[in-house]
Amino acid sequence: MILINLLPHREEKRRRRKQAFFAVLGFSALGGVLIVVLWYAVLQQMISTQQERNAFLQQEIRKLDEQIKDIANLRAEIEALKARQKAVEDLQTDRNMPVHLLNELVRQTPEGVYLTAIRQDGQTVSINGVAQTNERVSELLRNTAYNSTWLERPELIEIKAANVRTDGREQRRLFEFSMRVALKRPQDASAPAAAASAPAGSPS
Structure with missing residues (x-):
């Protein structure tokens, strides 16, 4: 179907x-x-x-x-x-710097030079004094410049002739001066001494 x-x-x-x-x-x-x-x-x-x-x-x-x-x-x-x-x-x-300063001034001041005032300001020292001649002042400058362990770079500020009374009676013609000088620090002062002693101690 x-x-x-x-x-x-x-x-x-x-x-x-x-x-x-x-x-x-x-x-x-x-x-x-x-x-x-x-x-x-x-x-x-x-x-x-x-x-x-x-x-x-x-x-x-x-x-x-x-x-x-x-x-x-x-x-x-x-x-x-x-x-x-x-x-x-x-x-x-x-x-100890003042001690070194005074000792060094005693060593480097020549005969005929008399210091009348010393004033320290930091590393700078101002010095006043009288000298018998100009040559004595020049010698002081040379000593502090070349022969000093603790002092360096001296500078003369003023020098002039003056009549100075000595012993209360006699007047003498002297030279008043003022100068500045630099004070070395201990480490700076010890360096040249060590350098100078090294060749002496080295074997030849």
């Missing part, structure tokens, strides 16, 4: 195709949404991880900043201690 389908089969096929198309479209949209959600979750995880790293780095940077401040404070304290130590050493070094 032959069966004849009198139903609208073309419309039924179109309806099924349309349902299949919308089903595929729905699955595709759902898949796309799932992919977007997963990608967003991955991005959020990456951002959260990076933020944790940034927070860790910021914390370590703050620790380093504190350490740098401590190091700077320690350096400042060390420099202050060094300055104090140098000041104490300079005081100890300069303590």
